[in-house]
Amino acid sequence: MSEYDYLNARVRGMSTDLLTSGFYEQVLAAYSETILMDALLGSAYSEDMHRARERHASLSVAAAVEAAVWSHAAATFQRLLFAAPPSPRRLIALQLNRWDVAAVAALARARLAGAPPHEALASVLPLGEMTAEDLARLAAEPDLDGLADALTKGKRPIGFEMRRALRECPAPADPRAVERSLYQAYFAWALGQLREGDPHEVLLRDGIRRHIDIMNVVTLLTGIRARPQETRPDVLYERGLLPQKFLDELAACPALEDAFEALASSYLGPGVEKGILTYGQSQSLGVMERFLEAVVVEHSCRLFRRDSLSAAVPLGFIWRAYNECVNLRLLARGTRYHMPAAAVRLELVMV
Secondary structure: OOHHHHHHHHHHHHHOOOOOHHHHHHHHHOOOHHHHHHHHHOOOOHHHHHHHHHHOOOOOHHHHHHHHHHHHHHHHHHHHHHHOOHHHHHHHHHHHHHHHHHHHHHHHHHHHOOOOHHHHHHOOOOOOOOOHHHHHHHHOOOOHHHHHHHOOOOOOHHHHHHHHHHHHOOOOOOHHHHHHHHHHHHHHHHHHOOOOOOOOHHHHHHHHHHHHHHHHHHHHHHHHHHOOOOOOOOOOOOOOOOOHHHHHHHHOOOOHHHHHHHHOOOOOHHHHHHHHHHHHHHOOHHHHHHHHHHHHHHHHHHHHHOOOOOOHHHHHHHHHHHHHHHHHHHHHHHHHOOOOHHHHHHHOOOO
16 A cells, blocks of 8 residues: 555545635625634634634734634644655655745844844744744744754754754845745755655655746846846746746846736746736735746645645645635735725635
8 A cells, every 4th residue: 555545535534624615705705804703713713713812812803813824724734744654744844844944034034133032933834844832942042043053953854954054154144145045955955855756756846846936036026126226136046947048038127017028928927917917006026926926826736636646635735725824814914904805806816
């Protein structure tokens, strides 16, 4: 029996707790904080919602929803890791490590800014291999050196890689340089763990390379928008799916509109097509980034139904659960800021 037979049966069982399109239509039909909270109390998020309201009575409804959603996802991913046999667990951990890197990058920025631990933790999502308790201990470290040393206490491979990245960062006082060192270390290390011909591992390799593409594209778009004040973009990450020639041509675009036209010819084109109107109304690069990321998220979510006997099932499930969190955050913030339901629906990624 394959290591994935039992695991994938468990994952399919866990997937029954994911929200359906009917949930979103129910909330959007009478869009308000009360409707959203009532709908979540009738879902798999019920216990997390009750705990969030009890622990954080002073939080707004939207903030309580976000706290419950991320707590639920963190517990779900930890259950998935615990249930996985050794080989699948290694791949699942490599996938979840992307959020460990994001969390440590956020903590490092907070530490460099002199923010207290509770403020640092407010910007962190405990969705990776590291638990909320692990991240709280890291946030309590007094400086970047202490943070680097504390990363190895859990004996996780990603912790050692991140410590090395922090130690070897050429500009440890520059938050952007620290973040780049962390991600560069993760990308190189994670891709180095994956064998080219393995049918399970190629799925994760492809996902990591798409993550590299998104970060490179956002870097280039940000640099284009900053011109002429900033003419040289940050150094790009290597080994994404988009060829270097394409990235060079994108970097040479004189304006964002030209860059969007160039992106329309790539696999990220559907994101440009869906997001260009909303971007035109908001002039927010973050909005376009959301639509570009949605292309990668949709691709990754579809893995869930690709091969019932492979790593596609747990990897696809992770992305579906994460996408659900992002959708619920959009709903929560939309109710808080009284956004029209039609505008929120446009940004939801339904898979």
